Amino acid sequence: MTLYQQFSQVLDEQQLMHGKIIVGFSGGVDSRVLLRLAARYSKQHSKACLAVHVHHGLSDNADEWQAQCERWAQEEAVEFACERVTLSQGSGESLEQSARQARYQALGQHIQSGDILLTGQHLDDQAETMLLALKRGSGPKGLSSMASSMDFGLGKLVRPLLNTARQDIELYAQHEQLQWVEDESNTDTRFDRNFLRQTVLPVLNQRWPSFAQAASRSARLCAKQERLLKELLLPELEVCxxxxxxxxxxxxxxxxxxxxxxxxxxxxxxxxxxxxxxxxxxxxxxxxxxxxxxxxxxxxxxxxxxxxxxxxxxxxxAHEDVSDWQQSWPDNDTLVLPDNLGVLKLVSPSKDAKVTLDRQTLSGSLKVIFNPEGLSAHPHGRAGSRKLKKLFQELKIPSWQRRRIPILMQGDKVVAVGNLFVDKAFYGSDCELVWDK
CATH class of the missing domain: 1.20.59.20 (Chorismate Mutase Domain, subunit A)
Known part of the structure; x- marks a missing residue:
């Protein structure tokens, strides 16, 4: 079976209907071959194809690589996009890990429902990944290494070359007379993966020529074991x-x-x-x-x-601290809350409305805050006023959520708190406060 036939078989199994093919295109030999295969497949099956190049800015040659990748995409009649990323330093992550996360995040921005993202990892990459997992002391999940396909964002991530040796990919590139970029960092053995590639795997492959295939088989067996364990334990997790x-x-x-x-x-x-x-x-x-x-x-x-x-x-x-956030609120508008906390709106009361107000009492200017410190309220239907801190405790609101619940204020008086209660002085049946999260 030719490399293109293997590639086509993998993509046919994905049953790509209305989505497009996205190629993670670094410009190295693996992704260059992947682009050629994807371009051929997209033409034969009338599928849209997009090559996305991620510019990390780590090399002096990065701008040149971008230009070359764009030119090769044009030669293949494939749409091209470039994403520039800035790597966070001092986060405790290795440069390799930081670059990988930034790359996948950038690629994910182009994925819409039904799309598939293709990346060029191959059989030797899988062996390297498994050895790195062993170095970290990983269990079966880590030793499963890279999956051939998995859900990713709104679409799927597929690695169609995962069972193909690096040598076969290079032979295909030479046969097709392809050009590709050579990243000088690939020879830097300070990086763990390069150390394995340059120093360790050649020795292992010389001693055991089928080492990469055996490592890949072990990864598949670990993945199967993990899937079985998950299948058996999910019902018990639901009970918990x-x-x-x-x-x-x-x-x-x-x-x-x-x-x-x-x-x-x-x-x-x-x-x-x-x-x-x-x-x-x-x-x-x-x-x-x-x-x-x-x-x-x-x-x-x-x-x-x-x-x-x-x-x-x-x-x-992890979330943003919104304790100091406040916003005036014309009650005829929908108020967008910070840090993806949803929206507030006043609507006609629903059948099961819990927080309903008397519009005539809302005479002053309204504002929304999140800091309950020092505030008191007298919830409708309850006896007496209490500090919000005490009310949150009685309502069993976890401590970390108490400064993420919107508080509707009129002057210095609490009107209502999220979807929890309305103060007695503002209770009515004219409208309903809805916190849509």
Whole structure:
């Protein structure tokens, strides 16, 4: 089977209907071959094709590479786009990891529903990825290395060359008389992947010529084991989930340590891309789940934190502090809240309306804030006024959510709080305050 036949078989399996083909196009030999294959496939099947080049600015040759990639895309009659990214330094990540994350984020901006993103990783890349996972001490999930296809944004990420050796890709490029860029950083063995490629894998392949194929087979077996484990444990995870997808600590306590840690991993997998280490998993349970009852424990992980409230563990995404935010609000408008917290609007009351107001009481200028400090309210239907802090505690609002609930104010008086309650002085049946999250 030729390389193009293998490529076509992979893409045919994706059953691409109305979406387009997007090629992650660095200009190296792998992506250059990928572009040629994708261009040929798109012409034969009348599919739109887009080559996206990510300009990291790490090399003095970066501008020249961009120009060459654009020229090659034109030669293939493929639409071209370039994304310039700036890598964050000092974040604790390696330069390789930072560049990879920036690259996929940039590529993801071009993916719409039904699209497939093609990247040029091959059989030798898979072996390198598995060795890097071994170096990190990864478990079966990490040793699964790269999937041949996976959901990505609104579409899918597909690696059609994953079972093709680097040597075969280079032979194809030479046969097609293709040109490509040579990134000088690829010979820099200070980078782990380059060290493996230049120093370790040649020795392994000389001793065991089928090493890359064997590593790929092991990765597939690990991936199958992970999928089976997930299939078996998902129903048990559902039993442990409470309101707002929190993990019930009491239910989790009934499981063995082994199962509990796997359930924690499965739960976190839906929330963050970087899995916790063994030590972090133990600490999540010992220092957060089993902390003293009057404590407010927290453990920070990549992209968020683990918190505890009302006997449950919660994943809280990293977010902006909106405590000082405030905005005047003409009540005939929809108010867009900061940090993706939704919108506020006043509408005609619905059948099950909870927060309804008397428009005649809304005589002064209104504003919306998030800081409850020092404020009091007398919720309609309850006796007496209380501090918002106490009301939040009574309503069992987790501490980390209390400064992310919009508070409607008239002067220095609380009118209503989110979708929780309306103050007695402003209660009526004329309109409903809706917090659409």
């Amino acid at each position: 989930l409470g309101e707002f997808l929190g993990l019930n600590i009491s239910t989790m306590s009934s499981h063995s340590i082994l199962k509990r840690e796997q359930l924690l991993r499965l739960w976190l997998e839906a929330n963050t891309s970087l899995m916790p280490t063994e030590v972090q998993l133990r600490n999540i349970w010992q220092e957060v789940a089993l902390a003293k009852q009057d404590a407010n424990p927290e453990m920070n992980l990549a992209g968020g934190a683990i918190r505890r409230a009302q006997g449950h563990l919660y994943w809280v995404e």
